[in-house]
Amino acid sequence: MISVFGSANMDLVAYVPAAPRLGETVTGWAFRTIPGGKGANQAVAAARAGAEVAFVGAVGDDAFGPGLRAALADAGVDVGRLRTVPGPSGIAHIVVEDGGGNAIIVVPGANGTVAGPDDGDAAVIGRSAALLLQLELPMEAVVAAARVPGPEVILTPAPAVPLPDELLERVDLIVPNEHEAAALTGAAGPDEALEALLGRVPEAVVTLGERGALYGSRDGTRLRVPALPVRAVDTTAAGDTFAGALAVARTEGLGPERALRFASAAAALSVGRAGASTSMPHRHEIDEALASMEGR
Template structure:
């Protein structure tokens, strides 16, 4: 990879998703019968890397997997999507896993067990060099916070943070973030504001640009230059929303790297997210650049089947 310009780098998690499909998720102490079960490569970092690659970017992924069968499968999924895995390290022990319950209609709940992701302490020298040559660095919070902060502090790339899982964010991280992309819940945890519009304004006291994703209500954007935008969701019947937020983030990074303005970048990312919820699974649901471009040219191709979805 020496001397090669990277458009987007992703420093984040890779998990094997263990997905159960049910009519309704069980309450505490309740047992329900499921309809299907699948193992699907995922993890917020790997998801965003695959989303960005499929949306048309050259992508380098830095992270860790275990020396187990899941680790081999996770690397293969990234490679198959066109992601450069030269920075993906193998460590002794199990890979990360996520236990996911998906209800009819697409709503989901997730438990993440970090595994190899928990061993990551920060970008090594090779990863730091690649990140420094990147147009954008995508970060999430499924790695240890100290590792995320270390990556954010590297010079060069625009830092785009998806603050999930939702936790209070240290000032040392926020000081390095250029764009933050929380959903409504995450925005409320960070700011204490339940109203998304109020949360957006509070986020702009912390970082230069923010997008709050609103699921079926689309997304709202703000920047410190005074710009405020609302992007409606694309009408679509959601089957599985597991990867919608990661698809949105990866596609938005691609659009920004290609020089699209905020309005057109939001539209591009929203179309990608809407396409992803029509299919089951995380990485397998993410659309290609051809699919996104076709949906933008003909919105009905995104699947106007009732309901609506952006990203959450």
């Protein structure tokens, strides 16, 4: 089982030819309301990739809360540890350009109320093979979840903020994109950032978008895996899809290169579709894309 301790947001997504500059008004061509949040996204991605998944987090008692809960449950995620708290759910205001790029504003809402895991949460986390963490919950809560003994801890350090040693000492694998890796390490390029990250955690993956991903471990292994070519429609949640699928591959015992290829195939499929959770592929689609990658 994989557990996810993280955020659930309703994504308010506007599609535009080009994002507005400060003070500018532009006309969009579509608007969608889509369940998201980095934690919920990773939970859905892992469940669709074939894992048993439990989600720990919170939604509000507003109109968005039931929809967020239902979206997780419909994907096969166990929502027994998803709380409903007074006040608004988390939201993300997302602007997506025609080329697939995006800009995002997150308002935490109920996510900001999440404290460290209680005894019931800890029991679920402790039974898991892997724990997926992100940084859209309060840092002290994330640190407390990482301290629960048992699972491999996989951290997506987004949004990028300084990471306390008390968190990193519990992280087994860190998965930033190249911009987050640069912000965390101050390194000039992704290869240098990877080496800097390995000074703090045992394994690291730096995702590079259409250029694939880098992997390194303290045993000296270094890998570069290409991305599956795809026309980008919406890059929202591509990193979350990658992280969720990577966790599934690792818990199934795949080696680093095979696991990275599995995750890269899942992420490539997601960017070819609109939305966050709505874009995430199912296991049979990932297997077919992976076979295509390996047949080239």
